[in-house]
Amino acid sequence: MTTGFDRTALSGTAVQGRDGTVILTAFTWALGAAGLVVGPERAATFLSAAAALSAADPRSVYWAGRMTMTTGPDDIGVYDSVFDAYFTNRTAPVGPRRPRPMNLQLMSALQQEDGAAGDDGDDGPPPVRANAAATEVLRHRDFGEMSPADRRELAAMLALLRPGLPQRLSRRRRPASRGPVDVRATVRAMLRTGGEPGLLLHRRSGLRPRRLVLLIDVSGSMAPYADALLRFAHVITRAQPAATEVFTIGTRLSRITRALRAADVDVALRAAGEVIPDYSGGTRLGEVLQAFTDRWGQRGTARGAVVVLFSDGWERGAPDLLAEQVQRLRRLSRQLVWVNPHKGRNGYLPVQTGIVAVLPHLDAFVAGHSLAALDELLEVIRDA
Numbered sequence: 001m002t003t004g005f006d007r008t009a010l011s012g013t014a015v016q017g018r019d020g021t022v023i024l025t026a027f028t029w030a031l032g033a034a035g036l037v038v039g040p041e042r043a044a045t046f047l048s049a050a051a052a053l054s055a056a057d058p059r060s061v062y063w064a065g066r067m068t069m070t071t072g073p074d075d076i077g078v079y080d081s082v083f084d085a086y087f088t089n090r091t092a093p094v095g096p097r098r099p100r101p102m103n104l105q106l107m108s109a110l111q112q113e114d115g116a117a118g119d120d121g122d123d124g125p126p127p128v129r130a131n132a133a134a135t136e137v138l139r140h141r142d143f144g145e146m147s148p149a150d151r152r153e154l155a156a157m158l159a160l161l162r163p164g165l166p167q168r169l170s171r172r173r174r175p176a177s178r179g180p181v182d183v184r185a186t187v188r189a190m191l192r193t194g195g196e197p198g199l200l201l202h203r204r205s206g207l208r209p210r211r212l213v214l215l216i217d218v219s220g221s222m223a224p225y226a227d228a229l230l231r232f233a234h235v236i237t238r239a240q241p242a243a244t245e246v247f248t249i250g251t252r253l254s255r256i257t258r259a260l261r262a263a264d265v266d267v268a269l270r271a272a273g274e275v276i277p278d279y280s281g282g283t284r285l286g287e288v289l290q291a292f293t294d295r296w297g298q299r300g301t302a303r304g305a306v307v308v309l310f311s312d313g314w315e316r317g318a319p320d321l322l323a324e325q326v327q328r329l330r331r332l333s334r335q336l337v338w339v340n341p342h343k344g345r346n347g348y349l350p351v352q353t354g355i356v357a358v359l360p361h362l363d364a365f366v367a368g369h370s371l372a373a374l375d376e377l378l379e380v381i382r383d384a
Contacts (some may be wrong), residue, residue: 024050027086033084042069058087063156098279116169139371143341151227157371158231159265164382165240166210166306166334179204195337209243210334212236212381213302215292217311218276219250219283225341225369226279227269229310232374234260234268245301248309249288250278253295263276283314285354286321293325297332306384307333308377310368312342315354323357330361335384339368339377 024047032038046068053060062083068078075207138153146154177180189198214233218226237244237260248254259271273279296302307329315322330336338358342348344367350359361364364380367373 001061005275021047027065027082028069030082030086030231031065031079033344034078035083036069036075036078037071038069041116043057049098053159059156059158061087066158067160084104117235140241141344142344142369143228145370154228155231155265156369158160158374159237161232161235161374161378163236163239163378165212165236166382167207168210168304168384170206172206173203174206176202176204178202185271198309209240210384211301211305212240212244213305213307213333214244215289215307215309215311216246216248217283217285217309218248218279219314220280221283221312221314222310222341223280225310226233226373229368230256230260230269230272231265234265237261238263245305247271247292247296248272248279249292249309251282251284253291254278255296282316283311284317285311285313285315286317286319286325286361289322289325289329293328293332297329302329302332304332304334306335306337306381307339308339308381310339310341311354312340313338313350313352313355313358315352315357319353319357322354326358327361330363335363336361336362337366337377337384339366341369342365343367344369344373 025043027261028038028043028046030191044066049064049068050061053064061258064085065075066079066190071074078280084247134217135153138150138157141150173182175185182201185201186198190196214236216222216226216229216233222229233246233256237246237257241261244257245255246257246260248256254276256272256275259275260268262268262271326336338355340350340355343350350356350365363384366377366380368377
C-alpha cells in the first residue's frame with residue numbers, strides 16, 4: 001500500500017529516500033523501541049487509518065497513531081515523545097518506556113493550529129493536550145456543551161470510527177466448508193477424477209451490505225448537534241457508499257448522499273450545506289417524512305433497509321400525521337431506530353408531542369448526544 005505520505009509536510013528529514021508506507025512503518029518500530037506494545041495487527045490498523053485520513057496531514061497522522069497505537073494514559077507521553085522526535089529529526093527515544101515531560105511541545109503543526117485558536121502565550125502548555133482520561137471524558141461529553149477546541153478533537157475522533165454496518169444474505173451462493181451439498185460441483189469433481197467418489201462440496205449464501213438510510217433533523221433545536229451528526233453520516237457513507245443514503249429533514253427534505261461521498265469531510269460538509277435550504281429552521285417532521293416515504297421510501301430506498309432518524313421530536317405540525325408517517329416507514333423498513341440527543345441527559349422524559357406520538361412504532365429509541373452514544377448506536381445498526 002502506498003499512502004502518498006509527504007514528509008515535507010512534517011518538519012523532519014530523518015526519513016528521506018523512503019516512501020510513505022516505509023516511513024510510517026518505521027515510525028511503529030520506533031514506538032516499539034520506546035516501549036509501546038506494537039504488533040502487526042495494530043501497525044496495520046495505524047497504516048489503514050493514516051491512509052484513510054490523509055497521510056500528508058501531520059495532524060491526521062498524529063491522531064491516527066494516537067488512536068491506534070496507544071492503550072492507556074501511560075502510553076500518551078511516550079507516543080508524543082516518539083512522534084515529536086521522529087518527525088522533527090530529533091533523537092528518538094529508545095529503550096525502556098519512560099514518562100514524557102509534561103511540558104514537551106507537540107509538533108509544529110499542532111502548535112500553529114492551536115495558536116490560531118486564540119492561545120498566543122509562549123509559556124503555557126498547548127491547549128490540545130488531552131491524555132487518555134481527558135479523551136474518555138470527551139467521548140461522553142454532550143455535543144451541545146463542547147467548546148471549539150473540543151469540537152476539533154471530536155472531528156478527529158469521529159473520522160477514526162470504523163463502523164460495522166448491517167448485512168443480509170445474498171441470493172448468490174458461494175463455495176463453503178459446510179452447508180447444503182453442491183450437487184453439480186460434486187459431480188463435476190467426480191468426472192474430473194474418472195468417476196471416483198470424492199469429497200462432497202458445499203455452497204452457502206454469501207453476505208451483502210444491507211441498505212442504511214439516515215434521516216438527520218437540521219432544525220433550529222438540533223443545531224448544536226447537526227455538525228457532529230453530519231460528520232458521523234460522512235463516516236458511514238464513506239464506509240459503505242453504495243448502500244447508504246443520507247437525507248436532512250426540517251421543513252424540507254434534502255438528499256445529501258452524493259455530497260457526503262467526498263473523501264475530505266470538510267469538502268463534503270460544504271457541499272452538503274449548499275443543498276440544505278432549511279438549515280437551523282423550523283420543524284415539520286410529519287410532512288417531510290410523508291414526502292420521503294412517497295418519493296423515496298415506496299420506490300425501494302427504505303424497503304428492507306435499516307432507517308435511523310436523528311431528531312429531538314419537537315414537532316410543530318400535527319402529531320397524528322407524524323405518527324402515521326412513522327408507522328408507514330416502519331412497515332417499509334427492516335428496523336426503524338430513533339436517535340434523540342436529549343435522551344442521554346439526566347432526568348430526560350419522552351414527553352415531547354412528537355416523541356409521544358412515534359414511540360409505539362419504533363424498534364429502538366436511543367441517545368445520540370456524545371461520541372460514546374454514537375458508538376453504541378453503531379452496535380444497534382450493526383445488529384439490526
